Amino acid sequence: MIIAIDGPAGSGKSTIANILASRFGYNKLDSGAMYRTVAFICADDGIDLNDEDAVVRRADALDIAFDTTGPRARVLADGRDVTDDIRTPATDRIVSAVSAYPGVRSALLPCQRAFANGRDVVAEGRDIGTVVFPDADLKVFLTADPRERARRRVLQRHPEGAPDATTMERELTQTLADLERRDEIDAHRAVAPLRAADDAVSIDSTAHTIDEIVDRIVELANERRAQ
Ligand code: CDP
Numbered sequence: 431m432i433i434a435i436d437g438p439a440g441s442g443k444s445t446i447a448n449i450l451a452s453r454f455g456y457n458k459l460d461s462g463a464m465y466r467t468v469a470f471i472c473a474d475d476g477i478d479l480n481d482e483d484a485v486v487r488r489a490d491a492l493d494i495a496f497d498t499t500g501p502r503a504r505v506l507a508d509g510r511d512v513t514d515d516i517r518t519p520a521t522d523r524i525v526s527a528v529s530a531y532p533g534v535r536s537a538l539l540p541c542q543r544a545f546a547n548g549r550d551v552v553a554e555g556r557d558i559g560t561v562v563f564p565d566a567d568l569k570v571f572l573t574a575d576p577r578e579r580a581r582r583r584v585l586q587r588h589p590e591g592a593p594d595a596t597t598m599e600r601e602l603t604q605t606l607a608d609l610e611r612r613d614e615i616d617a618h619r620a621v622a623p624l625r626a627a628d629d630a631v632s633i634d635s636t637a638h639t640i641d642e643i644v645d646r647i648v649e650l651a652n653e654r655r656a657q
Pocket residue numbers: 438439440441443444461462463465466525526527529530554555556557558612616
């Protein structure tokens with residue numbers, strides 16, 4: 431079975447996809463991590479990110495692998511561990527421009543499809559239900575109010591607990607602006623834009639707990655399995 435979860439940043443895709451994958455014993459495909467890896471490696475190599483041909487050449491040559499043997503999945507780019515590098519605000523700011531290049535998308539598409547290769551998968555991203563796995567058994571499009579999504583992203587960056595009110599407000603303003611800019615690029619690019627597949631179930635997570643969303647998706651998956 432393939433479960434596709436698409437949606438904008440901070441909608442809860444990763445958390446929910448992780449829980450579903452471990453509950454069902456499925457493999458989890460984090461397609462965003464692959465786009466992040468291309469963006470980070472190109473920047474780190476000093477490639478001009480406006481030079482589409484150079485970025486696409488690097489994406490074509492890059493080997494991206496997931497190491498799931500430890501407690502936390504690691505992302506390897508040509509064997510180098512980039513797990514933390516791809517989650518920084520600096521990578522957040524460049525990833526959407528890089529992932530809008532059609533050549534980058536076609537470099538990653540075969541790897542994403544090969545990841546499934548007859549296995550049960552929970553895949554998360556922006557175009558999973560529309561492009562990567564158009565025949566997925568269940569497609570969910572997860573959304574949430576932008577301010578709530580920004581709040582979640584700021585809190586994620588402070589595992590030690592919420593910062594003081596002034597810092598929180600400052601980071602919230604910056605994160606909201608970054609996130610809306612990324613949504614704008616992702617939703618309006620020519621190839622594989624962020625959108626719900628026609629047959630996706632849309633779920634707004636703004637006022638719901640993670641458990642409530644997971645329960646709803648488990649219910650949907652069980653219904654599909656019974657069909
Ligand atoms: O975790 P977050 O929602 O912030 O982002 P992500 O899923 O890691 O994706 C990072 C970026 O990669 C997105 O903003 C998109 O620009 C791009 N992406 C994409 O174009 N297609 C996908 N299937 C997944 C991610």
